[in-house]
Amino acid sequence: MNMEMLLATGIGAMTAVGVYLILHRRTFPVIMGLTFLSYAVNVFLFAMGRLAIDLPPIVSKTAAGYTDPLPQALVLTAIVITFGMTALIVVLSLRAYLETGSDDVGLGVKPARDDADARRDGAAP
Amino acid sequence: MNNHWLILPVAIPAMTAAMLVLAQAYGLTIQRALSVGATAIQLATAIGLYMLAGDGEPRVYLLGNWPAPFGIVLVLDRLAATMLLLTGVLAIGVVLASLGDWDRKGRHFHALLQFQLMGINGAFLTGDLFNLFVFFEVLLIASYGLMLHGSGPRRLRAGFHYISINLIGSTVFLFAVGTIYAVTGTLNMADLAVKVPQVAAGNEALLSAGALLLFTVFAIKSAMVPFHWWLPPTYGTTSPAAAAVFAIMTKVGAYSIIRVYTLIFGADAGPLAGIVTPWILPAAIVTLVLGTIGVLASRGLRDLACYSLIASMGTVLIALGLFTAESLAAALYYAVQSTLTSAALFLLAGLLVNDADGRSPSPATAGPLSHGTLFAGLYFLLAIAMVGMPPLAGFIGKLLILDAARTGPHIVAVWSAILITGLLLTIGFARAGIDTFWRKPQAGARIAATRTAPILPTAVVAAMIAVLAALSLLAGPIMDDMTATANQLLQPQTYIRAVLESRPSAAFVGE
Numbered sequence: 001m002n003m004e005m006l007l008a009t010g011i012g013a014m015t016a017v018g019v020y021l022i023l024h025r026r027t028f029p030v031i032m033g034l035t036f037l038s039y040a041v042n043v044f045l046f047a048m049g050r051l052a053i054d055l056p057p058i059v060s061k062t063a064a065g066y067t068d069p070l071p072q073a074l075v076l077t078a079i080v081i082t083f084g085m086t087a088l089i090v091v092l093s094l095r096a097y098l099e100t101g102s103d104d105v106g107l108g109v110k111p112a113r114d115d116a117d118a119r120r121d122g123a124a125p
Numbered sequence: 126m127n128n129h130w131l132i133l134p135v136a137i138p139a140m141t142a143a144m145l146v147l148a149q150a151y152g153l154t155i156q157r158a159l160s161v162g163a164t165a166i167q168l169a170t171a172i173g174l175y176m177l178a179g180d181g182e183p184r185v186y187l188l189g190n191w192p193a194p195f196g197i198v199l200v201l202d203r204l205a206a207t208m209l210l211l212t213g214v215l216a217i218g219v220v221l222a223s224l225g226d227w228d229r230k231g232r233h234f235h236a237l238l239q240f241q242l243m244g245i246n247g248a249f250l251t252g253d254l255f256n257l258f259v260f261f262e263v264l265l266i267a268s269y270g271l272m273l274h275g276s277g278p279r280r281l282r283a284g285f286h287y288i289s290i291n292l293i294g295s296t297v298f299l300f301a302v303g304t305i306y307a308v309t310g311t312l313n314m315a316d317l318a319v320k321v322p323q324v325a326a327g328n329e330a331l332l333s334a335g336a337l338l339l340f341t342v343f344a345i346k347s348a349m350v351p352f353h354w355w356l357p358p359t360y361g362t363t364s365p366a367a368a369a370v371f372a373i374m375t376k377v378g379a380y381s382i383i384r385v386y387t388l389i390f391g392a393d394a395g396p397l398a399g400i401v402t403p404w405i406l407p408a409a410i411v412t413l414v415l416g417t418i419g420v421l422a423s424r425g426l427r428d429l430a431c432y433s434l435i436a437s438m439g440t441v442l443i444a445l446g447l448f449t450a451e452s453l454a455a456a457l458y459y460a461v462q463s464t465l466t467s468a469a470l471f472l473l474a475g476l477l478v479n480d481a482d483g484r485s486p487s488p489a490t491a492g493p494l495s496h497g498t499l500f501a502g503l504y505f506l507l508a509i510a511m512v513g514m515p516p517l518a519g520f521i522g523k524l525l526i527l528d529a530a531r532t533g534p535h536i537v538a539v540w541s542a543i544l545i546t547g548l549l550l551t552i553g554f555a556r557a558g559i560d561t562f563w564r565k566p567q568a569g570a571r572i573a574a575t576r577t578a579p580i581l582p583t584a585v586v587a588a589m590i591a592v593l594a595a596l597s598l599l600a601g602p603i604m605d606d607m608t609a610t611a612n613q614l615l616q617p618q619t620y621i622r623a624v625l626e627s628r629p630s631a632a633f634v635g636e
Contacts, residue, residue, distance in 0.1 A: 096281035
């Protein structure tokens with residue numbers, strides 16, 4: 001199996017997992033889904049300058065050729081931004097859970113965990 | 126030659142925001158003074174830049190003195206200058222209105238607002254696609270903070286939705302940018318405009334996928350159907366001052382559509398010319414219709430303001446979707462006036478509801494207002510502006526859009542959509558006004574209006590209405606400017622040449 005195939009299926013699998021998790025109705029899977037999507041896009045961005053093996057991105061006297069340095073800079077920026085965003089949304093959902101007593105993503109505010117949720121989780125609240 | 130004025134709309138709020146965070150320890154008064162001062166300077170800068178751009182020559186600022194297309198450029202053309210000026214006017218209004226009470230509900234309101242302004246100004250100025258993404262993120266991160274400002278369970282719920290949808294939007298943006306870079310090898314907008322027509326035949330499909338993904342992102346930002354669901358819960362639950370400043374965020378989406386699909390994928394883009402034209406007009410008409418239905422179904426002034434914002438975005442996007450000089454000019458005029466109208470409506474709605482929880486007033490508790498006549502009068506004027514009745518600017522904007530569609534093939538769809546929704550909007554606004562101001566309070570109902578009329582926010586709403594009247598009175602000269610802007614957009618060669626032929630300043634080059 002060549003590297004392009006591996007990379008493409010990897011990005012595809014991560015995107016699929018991300019989309020599947022985002023469609024859940026509780027905050028934690030949604031956040032995991034967003035994280036998977038951002039992983040997928042980071043790898044995708046990395047590959048957009050084409051795949052090159054054993055080539056440096058910065059100027060060097062001995063280099064035979066170069067890999068495209070721009071995607072690497074873009075990926076760094078994207079990683080930093082998504083990291084900050086993920087941290088924010090984790091804190092937000094935690095705060096929402098503490099204030100409303102439910103981690104449902106629906107807009108209706110429930111005062112406490114309802115019985116159906118507690119039964120499904122199989123644990124006493 | 127570098128014109129350092131161009132960096133000021135980004136630099137001033139960035140530095141002010143940092144100072145405001147530090148000033149937190151010294152109390153609210155000093156923060157307010159700093160914030161008002163900085164916003165006033167931004168408005169003055171925006172006026173200066175508008176004058177500068179008035180000669181039709183795009184100005185280019187090379188960040189770090191790197192030559193284009195290798196470095197990031199800021200470009201000031203007529204469109205960017207118009208949007209900067211609009212942001213400046215809106216910002217000073219919102220800052221002044223927030224001084225009454227709203228900035229006291231939580232910490233760091235002014236710092237967040239300045240960061241938000243930095244992101245918005247940067248998005249309008251940048252000439253680089255990835256830099257546009259970065260400024261989008263800046264304005265979004267600040268908007269998350271502003272949206273949650275003051276907190277409360279309802280706001281937290283809506284905030285989770287808002288952040289999630291925008292994170293997904295950012296991911297799609299990155300996919301789009303990656304695809305476009307993979308095909309063209311550049312992200313500078315002017316350079317892209319040169320490279321896109323030359324794309325190899327085998328790569329056309331890939332590039333159109335990138336272009337349409339990008340359009341999806343801008344559609345999310347501009348609340349275009351089917352991506353408009355996030356807007357009412359977000360804007361309806363946040364604090365009024367935040368909602369007022371958010372009124373321009375949808376216009377950032379509209380601005381990006383104009384910029385990217387006139388410059389990069391415009392008429393000169395070869396096989397990809399007009400790639401979004403088939404999508405934008407139908408989506409815009411549905412947006413307008415759904416926004417209007419939302420207005421009819423709203424139960425309070427906050428909901429009404431949200432859905433009328435969606436309807437006004439539909440109107441702007443209809444005019445955009447025609448992509449002629451007349452329609453672009455009309456779209457800009459309508460966008461400017463509807464931003465101010467929406468913002469004033471959010472502020473007014475905030476005044477009429479004691480919204481600790483961001484809830485809309487129920488008719489039963491709207492009660493006797495302390496300054497009922499004044500508020501009803503302001504509401505009446507804003508309703509006139511929003512539904513597009515004479516004499517305020519909304520009427521002229523809609524008239525211009527109808528006139529722009531008159532000669533085209535879409536006259537039936539556009540005219541019937543705008544005219545019928547205009548009637549329905551009038552009904553919706555009239556009913557909401559009756560519910561709020563004329564309904565008899567039930568016995569023992571809580572009085573919802575604030576006990577003393579907050580002077581500053583009320584004055585800001587009145588001032589925004591005055592600006593709308595001025596837009597209406599000066600519609601002739603303003604439309605001359607807007608037409609010049611539209612013509613500049615439809616002839617992107619001057620923009621491309623200005624960017625690609627710009628040279629680093631000699632003063633800073635050297636070993």
